[in-house]
Amino acid sequence: MPTGSRAYVVRDAEAGATEVTRMYPYTLKGLTEALDEARFLSMSGPAQVLVLLADGRGTVIRKYEKGREIPVT
16 A cells, blocks of 8 residues: 555454455545445444554544444454
8 A cells, every 4th residue: 555545444343354345445435335334244244343544554443233333442
């Protein structure tokens, strides 16, 4: 990832999970699509996190379990 680029990523919330479901552009539309995807995937599967990738580092900004947002710890 080039320096200065940003993106949203949806992935499983498990500690060792590194598989990315999908990357979304760093736009308002990208954010809303990523939020919807994380919520939808968590309804019938494992918990999902929404990660903001910026400058090669990731920060978890939302977490969903069973279709509901839960506090990020």
